[in-house]
Structures are given as structure tokens and as C-alpha cells.
Amino acid sequence: MSALSAPVSWARENLFSNWKNTLATLAIAYLLWKLALPFLDWALVHAVWWSPDAKACRAAKGTGACWALVADKHRFMLFGTYPYDAQWRPALASLIFVALYVVSAIRACWRRWLALVWLGGLVAIGVLMWGGVFGLRYVENERWGGLALTLLLATFGIAFAFPLSILLALARRSTMPVIRWLAIGYIELIRGVPLISLLFMASVMLPLFLPEGVTIDKLLRAQIAMILFAAAYLAEVVRGGLQAIPRGQYEAAQALGLPFWKMMGLIILPQALRISIPPLVNTFIGFFKDTSLVLIIGLFDLLTTVKVSLTEPKWSGFGIEAYLFASAVYFIFCFAMSRYSQALEKSLGAAQSRTTAGKGAA
Amino acid sequence: MIELSRVNKWYGDFHVLKDIDLKVGKGEKVVVCGPSGSGKSTMIRLINRLEAHQGGRIVVDGIELTDDLKAVDAIRREVGMVFQSFNLFPHLTVMENLTLAPIWVRKMPKRAAEEHAQHFLERVRIPEQADKYPGQLSGGQQQRVAIARALCMRPKVMLFDEPTSALDPEMIKEVLDVMIELANEGMTMVCVTHEMGFAKTVADRVVFMDQGEVVEAARPDEFFAAPKTDRAKLFLSQILGH
Numbered sequence A: 001m002s003a004l005s006a007p008v009s010w011a012r013e014n015l016f017s018n019w020k021n022t023l024a025t026l027a028i029a030y031l032l033w034k035l036a037l038p039f040l041d042w043a044l045v046h047a048v049w050w051s052p053d054a055k056a057c058r059a060a061k062g063t064g065a066c067w068a069l070v071a072d073k074h075r076f077m078l079f080g081t082y083p084y085d086a087q088w089r090p091a092l093a094s095l096i097f098v099a100l101y102v103v104s105a106i107r108a109c110w111r112r113w114l115a116l117v118w119l120g121g122l123v124a125i126g127v128l129m130w131g132g133v134f135g136l137r138y139v140e141n142e143r144w145g146g147l148a149l150t151l152l153l154a155t156f157g158i159a160f161a162f163p164l165s166i167l168l169a170l171a172r173r174s175t176m177p178v179i180r181w182l183a184i185g186y187i188e189l190i191r192g193v194p195l196i197s198l199l200f201m202a203s204v205m206l207p208l209f210l211p212e213g214v215t216i217d218k219l220l221r222a223q224i225a226m227i228l229f230a231a232a233y234l235a236e237v238v239r240g241g242l243q244a245i246p247r248g249q250y251e252a253a254q255a256l257g258l259p260f261w262k263m264m265g266l267i268i269l270p271q272a273l274r275i276s277i278p279p280l281v282n283t284f285i286g287f288f289k290d291t292s293l294v295l296i297i298g299l300f301d302l303l304t305t306v307k308v309s310l311t312e313p314k315w316s317g318f319g320i321e322a323y324l325f326a327s328a329v330y331f332i333f334c335f336a337m338s339r340y341s342q343a344l345e346k347s348l349g350a351a352q353s354r355t356t357a358g359k360g361a362a
Numbered sequence B: 001m002i003e004l005s006r007v008n009k010w011y012g013d014f015h016v017l018k019d020i021d022l023k024v025g026k027g028e029k030v031v032v033c034g035p036s037g038s039g040k041s042t043m044i045r046l047i048n049r050l051e052a053h054q055g056g057r058i059v060v061d062g063i064e065l066t067d068d069l070k071a072v073d074a075i076r077r078e079v080g081m082v083f084q085s086f087n088l089f090p091h092l093t094v095m096e097n098l099t100l101a102p103i104w105v106r107k108m109p110k111r112a113a114e115e116h117a118q119h120f121l122e123r124v125r126i127p128e129q130a131d132k133y134p135g136q137l138s139g140g141q142q143q144r145v146a147i148a149r150a151l152c153m154r155p156k157v158m159l160f161d162e163p164t165s166a167l168d169p170e171m172i173k174e175v176l177d178v179m180i181e182l183a184n185e186g187m188t189m190v191c192v193t194h195e196m197g198f199a200k201t202v203a204d205r206v207v208f209m210d211q212g213e214v215v216e217a218a219r220p221d222e223f224f225a226a227p228k229t230d231r232a233k234l235f236l237s238q239i240l241g242h
């Protein structure tokens, strides 16, 4: 009895405290009943988990989900056209990416050696993906695809765009007019253009301007376009953080004799970036999903491979299941980022609960 | 040590400082007072070039302040400053606040900088707060940390811009005591303050400013007993009156 009394009193307090609350609770319970139950029924109870020829799926169509599609095509969805027998390589590369994210998320690991760990990890990923050494078959990057490609675009995108965005944000606040105007021009220009058209320009127009014989790889072109795009957005987020730092912080740093870059690196940016964590992660998440736009220039990222799976006649018509799978993969990464940013904000803010800055400035 | 001659400054069309002349010798303590908006902060901030002057000459420790960044850096290493609003770095612990500049500007090894910092924390009487963040300290403690932070650079000159104005009354004394001790040790000090008790105790000279000019400069006993100008009389009656 006592084991039940806690949830009962919790429910009374939170769900049925007054008639409005009670009404809302009942309405939501009704909706859940009407929507969630049929969904679970479809997704789990009547789902078809295994059916290589898709016959069972056709039979259950409308009443049960066809997860057999994912079971059959998951290798292609995750690794694209990478040679089938060598797909352990992109799988391992993706795991290395995830391991790098996890290590970087742990504050105790924020040391100088982390940069070396990243360097080592990226070299390993490069070796695995390209091959050509250690007896690994060479795989040209036209054949890369799926999750490994998505992680690659997102990771390198953020890794280069973020430092670039800090420079842009500082340039935009520079006292030197030329630098300031260049930064403003760049940011406004890039922000005024959809990513799709940037990618398109990078893939179609850029080669026209290059001298004969010089080619830049398609993947690299897309990557550069994405970096330039993300940097403009991140720069505005960083600038917002910089604006929130009181002038007294700059003055105290200058009065101590800290040169400009030390002042920025040790005093201003640590504070500015800390308060920018929520909007930064918001932009990261958007960027992670935007990598799916590379499909328009013919790169096989995760969303594209999922879509292509559906062109096989036996699986046509099971788009819901395929896209739910893709969404789930995207969701795992985005949700992890979001939760992590909340935890980080908390742990960074915990120590300095009250803030000193800005009490009665002169 | 510090010499300002015929220094002028404008903010746009507004003439903030007019032909300021001020000499501070080694070991001398100068208290600057005057009504709000008279240009006291601006003048003191010229000395370590948080603001740039537009006419006249400023020489600190034998180095003339110009646009030359080397000269500015050299002077900032020798001149410590304490602000009204403390301006401690909230993301760093007290110890990190203190050791930052010695490590990155003076290139001291970390261990030595920490021992050094602990010594100054003892001098400002808060040795036990080293591992706290500024936000966890009272205003008076924060201002004493700010003084220790400046002292850690072993400056030849200390500038104070209304160091007690943002403090609750019961905390003013603890900060002034530290400043008086510092003065007694022979530090060269320029201090903007309205704490007349402090001025009487330590100042060699009181400089009274109004509307961007140095109106009077005199020994504290003379200045407080018999101000020569009407503006100074009015000012003194206002701050002593309430």
C-alpha cells in the first residue's frame, strides 16, 4: 500500500490538482489512447521483422510495420555503395567518430593530449576509409556513403567552421573598418543564400573557374561549402556571446598587460562561449541535419541511401519505415548533443553560482 | 614616476579633460576627488592607456605613452589598476585570477606564481579563499582579491578608481585598511576616492577636479581646512554635509 501512495499523491498534486488540470490530463490521456496505442500496435505488435522477399510485408501492409526492409537493406543505408565485403571499415570509422565524441564530452579529458587523440583518430578514419595501405584495398571517396559520410561531413564541418566563426565574430567587432566590413559582408552574403544553392555553386560553378586540369574532389567541394555556410551562422552566435561580456572584463585584462589574443583566449572567449552553449548546440544540431542536403550534388549521405533503398521494386511503398529508421539515427545523435549541452551548461555554471560582473559600473 | 603635461581629451565634441598637469613622484600618494562626471576616471585611465589622450604628453616610469604598443605593454606591466566594479574574472578561481597575468605576461612558472599569489592573499587577509570563485565572495573580499591580483604583477604604481564606491558600508573599512597598509609600504598610488578619512591618513596631495580641469592641488590638511576655490568649498560641503 505504501509503495503506491507516493505515485498516487504525486498524481493528485500534478495531474488532478484542479478541474482545469484534470481536464487537460484526461484529454491528453484520451489522445495517447487514440494515437499512441495504434502506433505501438503497428510498429511492434503486428510488425514484420524478417522477410527477405518482402512477401510477408505486402501481406501485412496497413496493419504492421515492415522492419524487414531495414533488416535487409541496413548495410546499404549505413554504408552506401562502399564495397560490401569491406564495410567493416566504415563501420569501424563511425565507431571511432562516436568514441571521439564521447572522449571529448568528458571534461576531465579537456587537456592538450585530446588534440593528439583527435589527430590520431582522424588519421585512423582516413586510413580505414581510403585504404591503400596495410593491405587494405583502396576505395575512392565516390563510393563512400551513408552514416560514415554524414558523420564525416558533420564532424569536419563543425571542426573547421567553429574556429572560423570565432575569427569572423572577432573580425565583426574589430575596430579596424576594413576587417569589420569584410566580416559583415561575408556573414550577410552567406546567410542570405540557401545552403542548397551554395552546394550547387560549389559543385557546378566552382569547376568552371578553375584552370584546366585542376579538379577538386566533389566531396571536398561540398565540405568546403558546408564549412563556409556553418561558419557564418556560428559567427553570429559567437558574436551574441561576446556582446554579453561586460567592458570591465576587457579592461581588467588589458590593465594586467595581457596581449589581445591572450585576453580573448583566456578571459573573453571562455565566458562568451559558455553563455553561447545553448544557441551553439542548436546551430550544431541544425547543421548535422543540413548535411543531408548534399544529396542534390550526388553524394550518398544517410538520408540519400535510405531513399535509394526504396527504389528497389520489392521495397517500394515502404517509405514510412525507411524514413522512420533514418529519423531514429538522426535523432540519436541530435538528442545526445542536446542532452550533453544541458549537462555541460549545468556543470560549468555550478561553481560560480553568483556572478560578479557588472555591479554598479562607473 | 607619472607625469602628465597639458593633457587633453575629447569624446567627440565633448572636451572631457582640459590641459591636465599632474606629477606623481616615486612613493607619492595622490588622492583625486571631484564631482561625478568631472573626468576623474578618464584621467586615471589615461595612465595605463585604457583611454588614449589626444594632446599633451604622458610619461610613466620614463616611458612616453604613444600609439606604440610596446610602450603600452611595458607600462601596463608596471601599473596595477583596481576598479570600482572589481572586474574579477568570474570563470576563474581566486587563485587563477591571481596567477593568470604572472604566468602569461611575466612568464613565471605556475608553482612559483601560486606561492607568490598565496603570499599576497595573506596580505589582503583572505588566504583561505584561494579555491573559491569570485561569485562566492562578499564585495569586500572581491575587492581585496582584485587588489591582490594587481599586486601579483609587482607593479611600481597602483591606480584605484573609486575602489570602495560599490561596497556596502560595513565592507569599506576592510578594503581601506589594505590600501593604507600598501601606502605605508611605500607604494606609489593614484587613488580616485571620496573617502576623506583615507585621504587625510595617507595622501601626500589631494587633487580636486571639476569639469575636466584640475582646479586645486594641495596637501590634505590644507585642502580640507581651507580650500582656496569656491568650487572646492561647494564640493566639500556636499560630501561632508550629508
Ligand SMILES: Nc1ncnc2c1ncn2[C@@H]1O[C@H](COP(=O)(O)OP(=O)(O)O)[C@@H](O)[C@H]1O
Pocket (backbone or CB within 6 Å): A362, B011, B014, B016, B034, B035, B036, B037, B038, B039, B040, B041, B042, B043
Ligand atoms: N566612452 C565615453 N564616451 C563619451 N563620453 C564619455 C565616455 N566616458 C566618459 N564620458 C563622459 O566624460 C565625462 C567624464 O567621465 P568620467 O571620467 O567617468 O567622470 P568621473 O569619473 O569623474 O565621474 C562624463 O561626462 C562622461 O559622461
Ligand SMILES: [Mg+2]
Pocket (backbone or CB within 6 Å): A362, B040, B041, B042, B162
Ligand atoms: Mg568615475
